[in-house]
Amino acid sequence: MSSRPSIQQPPTANLATLADPPIRQIDGAAMDYFLIELVATLRDSAAVATARAKKVEQQMLEAGLIPPPPPVPLSLKKESSARDSVTSLVSRTGSAAGSKSGFDDEEEPVRQRLESIGMHVGANFSERLCRDRPMFAETLDAIKFICKDIWAACWDKQVDNLRTNHRGVYVLQDNAFKPITRLSSWESRADAMKRARLYAAMPAGIIRGALSRLGFNGTVVPEITSMPQCTFQIKLPKGA
Amino acid sequence: MATSSKQYKNIGEDLWKGRSEKINAELFALTYGALVVQLIQDYEDYDEVNKQLEKMGYNIGTRLIEDFLAKSNLGRCSDFREVGEVVAKVGFKSFLNISPTVTHGGPPPPSSPRPTSNASMSQASSGSSFTLTLEENPLAEFVELPEEALEGGLWFSNVLCGVIRGSLEMVQLQVQAEFISDVLRGDESTEIRVKLVKYLEEEVPIGDD
Numbered sequence: 001m002s003s004r005p006s007i008q009q010p011p012t013a014n015l016a017t018l019a020d021p022p023i024r025q026i027d028g029a030a031m032d033y034f035l036i037e038l039v040a041t042l043r044d045s046a047a048v049a050t051a052r053a054k055k056v057e058q059q060m061l062e063a064g065l066i067p068p069p070p071p072v073p074l075s076l077k078k079e080s081s082a083r084d085s086v087t088s089l090v091s092r093t094g095s096a097a098g099s100k101s102g103f104d105d106e107e108e109p110v111r112q113r114l115e116s117i118g119m120h121v122g123a124n125f126s127e128r129l130c131r132d133r134p135m136f137a138e139t140l141d142a143i144k145f146i147c148k149d150i151w152a153a154c155w156d157k158q159v160d161n162l163r164t165n166h167r168g169v170y171v172l173q174d175n176a177f178k179p180i181t182r183l184s185s186w187e188s189r190a191d192a193m194k195r196a197r198l199y200a201a202m203p204a205g206i207i208r209g210a211l212s213r214l215g216f217n218g219t220v221v222p223e224i225t226s227m228p229q230c231t232f233q234i235k236l237p238k239g240a
Numbered sequence: 241m242a243t244s245s246k247q248y249k250n251i252g253e254d255l256w257k258g259r260s261e262k263i264n265a266e267l268f269a270l271t272y273g274a275l276v277v278q279l280i281q282d283y284e285d286y287d288e289v290n291k292q293l294e295k296m297g298y299n300i301g302t303r304l305i306e307d308f309l310a311k312s313n314l315g316r317c318s319d320f321r322e323v324g325e326v327v328a329k330v331g332f333k334s335f336l337n338i339s340p341t342v343t344h345g346g347p348p349p350p351s352s353p354r355p356t357s358n359a360s361m362s363q364a365s366s367g368s369s370f371t372l373t374l375e376e377n378p379l380a381e382f383v384e385l386p387e388e389a390l391e392g393g394l395w396f397s398n399v400l401c402g403v404i405r406g407s408l409e410m411v412q413l414q415v416q417a418e419f420i421s422d423v424l425r426g427d428e429s430t431e432i433r434v435k436l437v438k439y440l441e442e443e444v445p446i447g448d449d
Binding site (some may be wrong): 009023024025026027028029030031033034035037038040041042045046048049052078113116117120121123124128153202 | 383
């Protein structure tokens with residue numbers, strides 16, 4: 001066999017691909033319905049979990065085991081009255097991040113859960129995608145992998161625009177981001193954008209998870225200024 | 241119209257091929273798995289998780305049936321037996337690309353068949369059932385259940401039961417769908433039993449006449 005002119009791939013590569021089980025697929029519409037209901041289900045479960053945690057905290061407070069939560073600083077109080085209902089749990093866990101992306105605090109637990117589900121999916125899926133590839137030489141190569149392979153596998157296209165400041169910040173722009181293309185709200189455009197931000201949380205998690213499995217621990221923030229365009233800002237720590 | 245099992249299989253295949261968007265089943269499996277983990281962390285009660293998964297499935301099912309009816313052009317099923325065939329060979333095939341085998345339930349109880357509003361459903365009476373045996377479960381692709389979940393009674397793929405219940409309720413069939421065995425739990429096979437509870441009357445919305 002080795003004397004055959006090598007127009008084809010070497011036999012071992014063919015055998016390896018034969019050994020892979022065929023790629024299983026499921027219907028896209030079913031997946032969309034599933035994702036919609038996933039958000040609703042997570043909203044309920046987040047409410048249950050937060051209520052339970054608040055109860056425990058209240059009990060501990062009454063038993064005098066923990067000091068009462070520090071008074072909310074004036075600057076935060078001015079922002080919106082919704083802040084007053086922030087539980088000390090939520091304010092502890094990165095309210096700074098929340099204020100940056102402008103999320104409602106009620107949605108923050110849901111957003112967090114969506115992101116962590118996304119991270120699980122992104123990490124494991126990118127592992128499988130990278131199976132036969134050599135390691136990435138540079139950070140930029142890893143980002144390009146995300147822009148091309150992950151995007152194509154999850155959302156059937158590639159990223160439209162990639163910008164970087166060469167100092168660890170990358171901005172990925174998708175002009176027709178699949179999860180939000182079909183999203184509309186009967187209330188208003190602004191409401192549709194608000195909901196879209198929530199639905200962009202899981203994809204942000206997918207990107208973040210993929211990066212982390214490749215060894216880059218950074219943050220990913222989705223931004224939607226006009227539907228269906230979506231940008232993701234990736235911040236990687238220096239020296240990555 | 242008596243459609244044979246093989247014909248349903250072909251209809252299912254055609255529908256699957258005709259679906260315009262298909263996604264990698266691994267993404268689905270990973271997402272669902274992460275969701276179940278999150279629910280377990282939030283509710284801390286396996287029965288409640290089972291219920292929530294079923295509820296989620298119910299909502300999904302109510303939407304899926306519309307899609308299904310629109311694309312498949314299948315008419316009313318003549319009896320519950322046919323419902324089982326359609327669910328297994330056409331329903332599951334067109335959305336999940338799997339073909340569970342269907343075994344129809346025992347003879348209906350000796351009590352006389354109740355008159356139903358739907359005259360074409362002559363044979364069935366409540367108590368009929370069918371069992372779906374899933375040889376492959378796309379949800380459980382990377383899953384192994386820990387000891388606690390096994391003891392706690394988690395039915396990992398309970399969303400499927402909800403989907404069946406939700407979609408059939410939209411076509412006026414009230415059913416009870418539940419898992420009776422699951423390979424994730426160490427059983428021989430993964431089986432869902434679907435039992436007909438009753439036919440639902442078409443109701444005129446209040447204030448409509």
